[in-house]
Amino acid sequence: VSYGTAGFRGNASGMEYVFFRMGMLAALRSKLKEAAIGVMVTASHNPEHDNGVKLIDPQGEMLAQSWESLATALANVTNDQLIEQLKQIIDSQKIPLSNTSFMLIHVYINNSYKPSSLSLSRAVLDGASAFGATCHDHGLLTTPQLHYILACYNGGDIKVDEEHYYQNYASAFKALLNKKLMNQPVTSPVTVDCANGVGAAKLTKLAERIGANIIDIVVYNDGQSGKLNENCGADYVKVQQRAPAGLNMEPFHRYASFDGDADRLIYYTLDSDCNFILLDGDKIAALFATYIRDNLKKASINLRLGIIQTAYANGNSTNFLINQQNIEIACTPTGVKYLHEKALTFDIGVYFEANGHGTVTFDPNKSAEERFAAKKLKLFLDIINQTVGDAMCDLLAVEAILQDKNWSVKEWYRIYTELPNRQAKVQVADRRIIETGDAERKVILPSMLQPAIDELVRKYPSGRSFVRPSGTEDVVRVYAEANTQENADDLAQQVSLAVYNIGGGVGKKPLFKGNKCLVN
Numbered sequence: 001v002s003y004g005t006a007g008f009r010g011n012a013s014g015m016e017y018v019f020f021r022m023g024m025l026a027a028l029r030s031k032l033k034e035a036a037i038g039v040m041v042t043a044s045h046n047p048e049h050d051n052g053v054k055l056i057d058p059q060g061e062m063l064a065q066s067w068e069s070l071a072t073a074l075a076n077v078t079n080d081q082l083i084e085q086l087k088q089i090i091d092s093q094k095i096p097l098s099n100t101s102f103m104l105i106h107v108y109i110n111n112s113y114k115p116s117s118l119s120l121s122r123a124v125l126d127g128a129s130a131f132g133a134t135c136h137d138h139g140l141l142t143t144p145q146l147h148y149i150l151a152c153y154n155g156g157d158i159k160v161d162e163e164h165y166y167q168n169y170a171s172a173f174k175a176l177l178n179k180k181l182m183n184q185p186v187t188s189p190v191t192v193d194c195a196n197g198v199g200a201a202k203l204t205k206l207a208e209r210i211g212a213n214i215i216d217i218v219v220y221n222d223g224q225s226g227k228l229n230e231n232c233g234a235d236y237v238k239v240q241q242r243a244p245a246g247l248n249m250e251p252f253h254r255y256a257s258f259d260g261d262a263d264r265l266i267y268y269t270l271d272s273d274c275n276f277i278l279l280d281g282d283k284i285a286a287l288f289a290t291y292i293r294d295n296l297k298k299a300s301i302n303l304r305l306g307i308i309q310t311a312y313a314n315g316n317s318t319n320f321l322i323n324q325q326n327i328e329i330a331c332t333p334t335g336v337k338y339l340h341e342k343a344l345t346f347d348i349g350v351y352f353e354a355n356g357h358g359t360v361t362f363d364p365n366k367s368a369e370e371r372f373a374a375k376k377l378k379l380f381l382d383i384i385n386q387t388v389g390d391a392m393c394d395l396l397a398v399e400a401i402l403q404d405k406n407w408s409v410k411e412w413y414r415i416y417t418e419l420p421n422r423q424a425k426v427q428v429a430d431r432r433i434i435e436t437g438d439a440e441r442k443v444i445l446p447s448m449l450q451p452a453i454d455e456l457v458r459k460y461p462s463g464r465s466f467v468r469p470s471g472t473e474d475v476v477r478v479y480a481e482a483n484t485q486e487n488a489d490d491l492a493q494q495v496s497l498a499v500y501n502i503g504g505g506v507g508k509k510p511l512f513k514g515n516k517c518l519v520n
């Protein structure tokens with residue numbers, strides 16, 4: 001097992017020891033940092049039978065990458081070697097064992113949908129207690145809520161709780177709304193598919209604190225009947241490019257989906273011909289960045305603004321931002337930790353994965369004058385959860401910008417048109433044989449693979465394709481885009497076969513039937 005793109009993740013049964021050891025590691029990290037550490041038990045967008053655990057560093061940021069390898073090493077030793085491995089970590093990191101340790105943990109009980117979470121959370125608590133850590137169990141929370149609470153706690157607000165989160169963002173949202181337009185688009189309903197996850201109850205609370213006269217949120221997939229992330233949620237809608245099962249859509253209404261732990265957000269709608277229109281992380285980033293840029297301009301503030309994307313960003317979003325908007329772009333490997341780190345190198349960084357996970361960061365070293373010269377910008381940043389991508393905050397930010405611009409979803413999706421694209425998965429014997437470079441846009445090993453992809457891509461107008469081993473599933477992911485959906489599907493199919501043939505494919509050959517991708 002390895003601490004992958006976002007912690008340890010896999011089938012929940014048989015993972016207790018990993019959670020127990022992560023409790024121990026969190027306690028050690030807390031002693032080293034002399035601050036509380038967060039532990040989140042969730043498998044995000046994965047199916048219900050999976051579970052996962054990730055550690056959160058004191059300011060609400062992802063666990064330092066240098067500790068990921070310690071986590072992997074600790075998770076992989078036998079019980080007999082455990083104490084020796086712990087000693088090695090303590091010595092190599094010079095951890096003062098006499099320091100106290102403190103942890104904030106979220107216990108993902110989530111009623112009946114995630115039965116494994118309770119026992120796995122207890123395993124974390126047991127591991128932490130073995131090092132004498134004091135644990136504060138915050139119960140059911142979204143991932144970004146735990147990041148927020150942890151950052152506030154370590155910032156000195158030791159009484160911070162969930163209610164604090166709602167009050168903070170509800171008042172920030174109300175302050176940002178354009179009072180003159182109070183009855184304009186934001187008061188038309190936005191229907192939110194909460195993936196039958198934790199976000200449903202939390203979003204309901206947030207909407208209550210804002211007030212039904214100000215925002216009209218209709219919660220769909222609240223977990224009362226459906227299964228977590230099954231035929232619903234942000235990942236399903238993004239990858240399948242279709243609405244969650246059972247949702248009756250009307251043209252030009254606003255629809256959104258969260259993932260299971262509510263850190264991803266995507267929007268979608270129907271056009272007048274009832275074609276499905278997706279407004280994904282790339283479009284949210286474009287909306288945020290152009291809004292920030294316009295407000296900087298209005299206030300004549302000169303700050304370096306950058307957008308951080310991954311290779312999954314639609315080619316036309318990148319073209320739009322660079323060529324039409326003149327905004328600086330950076331590309332990093334997949335995984336929020338990389339995007340967040342890069343965002344911090346700009347005065348203002350807007351980062352989003354195409355799947356809807358992202359946020360905005362603001363360099364804390366900028367002077368108060370620079371930070372607050374543009375009143376709107378300051379109010380906008382108050383809505384943002386700067387610790388990590390947060391579906392609820394991002395939803396409020398989108399709603400407020402649309403209202404401020406007096407835009408419906410139609411004006412928003414028309415800022416640029418996506419290139420048709422397709423994602424696929426290929427099973428191989430060992431996905432670790434695939435090594436990538438150039439922010440995952442090129443395959444380095446096996447050496448035959450990249451030339452094969454290049455040759456295929458050349459056949460399709462506006463073609464682009466790349467492959468990479470997933471960090472959360474035992475598959476190789478394939479992405480393809482081209483001028484038409486048929487060509488994007490075809491290219492994804494051809495590249496999937498190349499991965500299968502050159503990368504040691506196992507099981508059935510990846511095949512598409514018509515436009516339907518059978519490898520997904």
Ligand SMILES: CC(=O)N[C@H]1[C@@H](OP(=O)(O)O)O[C@H](CO)[C@@H](O)[C@@H]1O
Pocket residue numbers: 005006044312334335336353355357469470471472473477
């Ligand atoms: C293509 C894609 O959406 N990949 C996701 C997925 O990672 P993989 O390494 O691709 O399995 O889960 C990560 C954690 O949620 C997320 O950061 C990432 O963007």
Ligand SMILES: [Mg+2]
Pocket residue numbers: 044045259260261262263264
């Ligand atoms: Mg998630």
